[in-house]
Amino acid sequence: MERGSPETAKSVDTITIPLVEYESLKSQNAELKQKVDWLMEQFRLSKKKEFGHSSEKSEYMQLNLFNEAEATCDANVPEPDLTEIKKHYRKKAKTVPDRLPEDLPVEKIEHDLPEDERDCPECGCKMHVMGKDVRRELKLIPAQAIIVEHIRHVYACRDCEKDACGVPIVKAPVDEPVIKGSFASPDAIAHIMTQKFEMGSPLYRQEQEWNRNGILLSRQTMSNWLIRASEDWLEPVYEVFREILLQQNVLHADETVLQVLKEPDKPPSSKSYMWLYRTGGTANAQIVLFDYQPDRSSKRPKEFLKGYEGYLHTDGYDCYHGLQKEIVVVGCMAHVRRKFVEALEAMKPEDRKGSLALAGKEYCDRLFKIEQELSGLSAEDRHERRQEISAPLLKDFSDWLASSGVSPKTAIGGAVRYARDQFKYYSNYLLDGRLEISNNRAERSIKPFVIDRKNFLFANTPRGARSAAVIFSIIQTARENGINAFDYLSFVFRKAPNWDIRNNPDNLNLLLPWFDPVQSQCRKISAPKPNALKMEPV
Numbered sequence: 001m002e003r004g005s006p007e008t009a010k011s012v013d014t015i016t017i018p019l020v021e022y023e024s025l026k027s028q029n030a031e032l033k034q035k036v037d038w039l040m041e042q043f044r045l046s047k048k049k050e051f052g053h054s055s056e057k058s059e060y061m062q063l064n065l066f067n068e069a070e071a072t073c074d075a076n077v078p079e080p081d082l083t084e085i086k087k088h089y090r091k092k093a094k095t096v097p098d099r100l101p102e103d104l105p106v107e108k109i110e111h112d113l114p115e116d117e118r119d120c121p122e123c124g125c126k127m128h129v130m131g132k133d134v135r136r137e138l139k140l141i142p143a144q145a146i147i148v149e150h151i152r153h154v155y156a157c158r159d160c161e162k163d164a165c166g167v168p169i170v171k172a173p174v175d176e177p178v179i180k181g182s183f184a185s186p187d188a189i190a191h192i193m194t195q196k197f198e199m200g201s202p203l204y205r206q207e208q209e210w211n212r213n214g215i216l217l218s219r220q221t222m223s224n225w226l227i228r229a230s231e232d233w234l235e236p237v238y239e240v241f242r243e244i245l246l247q248q249n250v251l252h253a254d255e256t257v258l259q260v261l262k263e264p265d266k267p268p269s270s271k272s273y274m275w276l277y278r279t280g281g282t283a284n285a286q287i288v289l290f291d292y293q294p295d296r297s298s299k300r301p302k303e304f305l306k307g308y309e310g311y312l313h314t315d316g317y318d319c320y321h322g323l324q325k326e327i328v329v330v331g332c333m334a335h336v337r338r339k340f341v342e343a344l345e346a347m348k349p350e351d352r353k354g355s356l357a358l359a360g361k362e363y364c365d366r367l368f369k370i371e372q373e374l375s376g377l378s379a380e381d382r383h384e385r386r387q388e389i390s391a392p393l394l395k396d397f398s399d400w401l402a403s404s405g406v407s408p409k410t411a412i413g414g415a416v417r418y419a420r421d422q423f424k425y426y427s428n429y430l431l432d433g434r435l436e437i438s439n440n441r442a443e444r445s446i447k448p449f450v451i452d453r454k455n456f457l458f459a460n461t462p463r464g465a466r467s468a469a470v471i472f473s474i475i476q477t478a479r480e481n482g483i484n485a486f487d488y489l490s491f492v493f494r495k496a497p498n499w500d501i502r503n504n505p506d507n508l509n510l511l512l513p514w515f516d517p518v519q520s521q522c523r524k525i526s527a528p529k530p531n532a533l534k535m536e537p538v
Contacts, residue, residue: 186493250280331425383433
């Protein structure tokens with residue numbers, strides 16, 4: 001050890017160490033710094049997920065990516081109205097006016113003067129009605145329950161009773177009940193189903209609501225109704241949906257967790273899964289199917305999609321990549337973009353400008369911007385334009401990924417690796433104009449289940465989970481085809497028992513939600529808009 005000169009006022013102590021030890025310490029320091037940087041990235045991401053907004057809306061929705069004002073100007077579009085606020089101006093906020101259905105019944109209450117008060121206060125002559133002031137109110141009536149008695153008249157012949165050996169008995173026709181031996185009506189079951197699987201109200205809450213109205217209807221009875229009606233009348237419709245689904249050329253798939261308490265050979269805390277398969281935006285018959293399975297293994301989509309040939313939009317989960325060769329997997333650019341967004345949020349704000357994470361995100365934004373501009377074209381024209389515009393940009397993106405040279409143990413390194421590994425899947429959307437750049441269609445369809453799961457938390461048995469999958473499928477398919485789910489369920493429960501659909505499967509076609517008789521008897525809703533492409537026939 002050598003020390004500085006004692007005469008020096010500000011001496012510096014130095015230590016001599018071997019070069020090998022110095023290099024080892026230097027390596028350890030670099031490794032520790034990398035770990036600290038990674039932990040800080042995770043900390044910033046955690047803070048963002050806990051306190052930040054969840055929207056991933058891109059700047060291309062508000063700003064032009066190429067900073068060219070002329071690219072979006074239109075001289076024929078009038079300027080928006082402006083409202084003066086002190087020293088500056090802003091656009092008037094767009095508001096949607098409240099509207100009531102025109103067919104709502106109107107209850108009129110007349111407010112008139114008594115006969116002895118109609119004399120003129122000036123001259124005493126009788127006054128006449130010169131006009132009316134009308135004030136309208138919306139009156140809400142809580143759910144009402146009534147008992148419907150089906151009184152069936154039975155006829156017999158008096159003469160045959162006296163003279164004949166046998167007496168013919170003729171009964172008046174009556175509709176078959178939705179559940180034999182039960183006091184459940186089609187409307188009651190449809191109401192309970194939509195309250196739970198569309199409005200997210202668990203059965204115990206519905207039980208409390210019925211009890212408050214003086215009706216002692218237990219959740220066990222309601223659960224039995226749901227399962228029985230689902231197995232008897234909705235599952236045959238579900239199977240027809242599945243047959244039609246597998247005949248399409250473009251599908252989407254996704255999956256999410258579901259806890260089932262009494263799953264055989266599994267602890268109650270284990271995870272089961274709800275898989276989703278749905279038609280693409282170009283299909284004329286929109287179908288959304290849920291499939292309950294006890295695990296997330298690759299054999300589940302293989303079994304469900306057996307015999308299917310075509311394109312399948314998915315996320316980056318590996319189980320989809322081992323499907324039969326007749327299925328072309330189309331990956332999701334939204335998931336790629338999400339990785340770069342997370343890498344950007346993991347960085348310090350002052351380091352984001354000019355970073356690799358921002359560059360990767362901008363590549364994705366430009367590709368989404370192109371899709372937005374091509375949304376109104378036919379499938380053929382869209383395919384052609386993609387080859388001209390999107391294909392070269394994707395090639396540049398691939399070259400950029402290969403040359404980035406980032407550490408895989410960082411957030412940006414993980415984003416680059418994910419984008420590079422998934423490139424052969426998400427670039428497949430260039431193969432056909434009917435394909436989409438992302439799997440957001442499936443994610444939007446599975447979201448209602450995820451929201452409802454926060455309310456009912458779990459399923460009790462696999463039988464209940466299967467019924468939930470069927471009911472969710474029927475409700476979401478009805479909504480996708482623009483009809484009220486309650487009306488559609490009531491229609492099925494009224495017609496299916498009387499049409500004997502199990503012995504006459506051809507009658508099932510009369511229950512499909514896109515057919516005119518069903519459309520005419522069910523209330524219309526605002527269905528999700530498909531892509532602006534030419535629809536495929538069913």
